[in-house]
Amino acid sequence: MRITNVAFAPGHAAFYFDDQAAIKAGAKQDGFMYRGQPDTLGFEAVRQGGEAVTILLQLENGLWAQGDCAAVQYSGAAGRDPLFTAEKFIPLLEQSLKPVLMGLDVATFRPNAMRFDQLDIAGAPLHTAVRYGVSQALLDASALASRRQKYEVICDEWGLPVNAHPLELFGQSGDDRYNAVDKMIMRGVAALPHGLINNIPQKLGRTGGKLSEYVTWLAQRIITQRSDVDYEPKLHIDVYGTIGNIFDNDVVKMADYLCDLEKRATPFELYIEGPGDAGSKDGQITLLGNLCVALKAKGSRVKIVADEWCNTLTDVVDFVDARCCDMVQIKTPDLGSIHNTVDAVLYCKKNGVEAYQGGTCNETDISARACLHAAFAARPDRVLVKPGMGFDEGMTIVANEMSRIMTTLKAKEAAHVDQPLQTV
Missing domain, CATH: 3.30.390.10 (Enolase-like, N-terminal domain)
Known part of the structure; x- marks a missing residue:
């Protein structure tokens, strides 16, 4: 054809x-x-x-x-x-x-x-x-x-098997980081809220106090508003390097601050994306790696997510091989062709680093649905709800596409159309 x-x-x-x-x-x-x-x-x-x-x-x-x-x-x-x-x-x-x-x-x-x-x-x-x-x-x-x-x-x-189970979805709040959390709790997303902590005075606080207060509120809000006591979403917050900014990328001070956030997040698991920005790829690998070492020395279970300077498939491989983070964001538009996204997810999984298939709020319905198909095949640990910053629109596009895939898969198997697909 x-x-x-x-x-x-x-x-x-x-x-x-x-x-x-x-x-x-x-x-x-x-x-x-x-x-x-x-x-x-x-x-x-x-x-x-x-x-x-x-x-x-x-x-x-x-x-x-x-x-x-x-x-x-x-x-x-x-x-x-x-x-x-x-x-x-x-x-x-x-x-x-x-x-x-x-x-x-x-x-x-x-x-x-x-x-x-x-x-x-x-x-x-x-x-x-x-x-x-x-x-x-x-x-x-x-x-x-x-x-x-x-x-x-x-x-x-x-050569991948078809897995009929749903993927774990990650909600993105934008600046509406309070109302959006309530929406995410009602929808039962697996990870939340992203938070968009991209400004020190308005969102992080000069010494980190504003984010500390937000994490305390976030954990309590989930506990008081969830309808199912077994609902325990992972807390995933993107700080765009601002924690490193206020602590001059001193990993000991950054680790101390993250340990405090971890306590405030209890009983929920905490992921921090882009804690610092070293200004270069090699510098970023070193910074994140040293921060992970400092956190482990303090007995912390905070998970570090790589984003900045991890743009291409080669970058993903290098960050994974360096063991400098617990999770990598695979930012789909930055990887170019979508086959690179599939390869990046599979490389992370093969090497024991969590794969977060992300992207950007600045995409479209078509790109979001295509990415969901890539994710349904490669099976990352986390998939971003996108596009947009309103959450609801992205949830409609991504979650509904996943539902359609699972429903048609079951219908094809039930009707024995052509060759039944292998499921796991």
């Missing part, structure tokens, strides 16, 4: 591009906007509307496959690719990508995904957002051409 037509549609992402450097430097919020000048190259404002581009591939059978190019909220930060806008990239896609896609045989996904992930245009690789979008479209095309679901394509090509 070959591609007979290619088109590119500009669209909206579900959140906004934020200049992380400017926000960390103290840019003040004014309503939903930020005051001040941007610090990161390519930004026209500290916060600006997120954009996406849908890649549409028409097949010989007349069906259209689709995938969405999308980039993370904090584009251009910590070694990531720069800002992605439709106006800038669609002409490039028309000129350079469309001719390569035309006539392509989509019978298999993985070789095609690898080819476009490594494709050079004018001596440079494609933007990660483009590699992300084209891989989703190629996965959809292979599924449509073979009358399989996308997760089935991945399971078949990677």
